[in-house]
Amino acid sequence: MISNEEFRRALSHFASGVTVITTRDRGGAPHGITVSAFCSVSEEPPLVLACINKTTGSHYAFIERGAFVVHILGEHQRHISEQFAEPMLDKFAGITTLETENGLPVIEGALVTLECTLVQSYDGGDHSILVGEIDRSTVNDFKPLIYFRGDYRRIDPRD
Numbered sequence: 295m296i297s298n299e300e301f302r303r304a305l306s307h308f309a310s311g312v313t314v315i316t317t318r319d320r321g322g323a324p325h326g327i328t329v330s331a332f333c334s335v336s337e338e339p340p341l342v343l344a345c346i347n348k349t350t351g352s353h354y355a356f357i358e359r360g361a362f363v364v365h366i367l368g369e370h371q372r373h374i375s376e377q378f379a380e381p382m383l384d385k386f387a388g389i390t391t392l393e394t395e396n397g398l399p400v401i402e403g404a405l406v407t408l409e410c411t412l413v414q415s416y417d418g419g420d421h422s423i424l425v426g427e428i429d430r431s432t433v434n435d436f437k438p439l440i441y442f443r444g445d446y447r448r449i450d451p452r453d
């Protein structure tokens with residue numbers, strides 16, 4: 295078995311996009327967390343997955359609500375990724391949000407927004423693997439925010 299350090303070093307070389315995933319708990323409080331462990335699963339039905347650390351303050355809210363919104367961030371949203379990766383009292387401070395039909399918070403101006411219903415939750419070591427079915431999607435024509443070897447990067451889709 296490899297050490298935590300070896301794990302982090304190896305996996306940091308997997309270049310990924312960056313998402314912020316939001317939901318609301320039973321009491322109506324909004325939650326959001328920066329997640330790079332996100333990927334597509336199935337086209338029919340349309341499924342995606344996200345891995346959420348069981349120790350994060352928002353983990354219970356995703357399970358409780360059974361629905362979430364994935365925001366694939368644009369290059370201009372690095373500050374949003376940073377804000378939702380910090381344990382803060384009000385992660386939504388200063389961020390403009392809209393509401394889905396089901397009352398979940400949507401962060402304005404993301405590259406892609408995916409409204410999902412939680413269909414399965416699996417145990418994945420210290421994380422939970424949340425599988426969501428996509429009910430609605432919106433796509434914008436921005437450049438993506440990229441994360442690679444512990445830092446934010448840029449990519450030009452015309453390259």
Ligand SMILES: Cc1cc2nc3c(=O)[nH]c(=O)nc-3n(C[C@H](O)[C@H](O)[C@H](O)COP(=O)(O)O)c2cc1C
Pocket residue numbers: 312326327328329330331332345346347348349350351352353375376378379380381382441
């Ligand atoms: C680029 C980046 C990617 C991250 N990816 C994940 C992830 O895939 N899963 C996860 O549980 N936490 C991830 N995190 C860490 C969480 O965003 C961070 O621990 C967050 O503050 C936890 O929310 P909490 O304050 O509600 O506990 C990531 C952080 C950064 C900066």
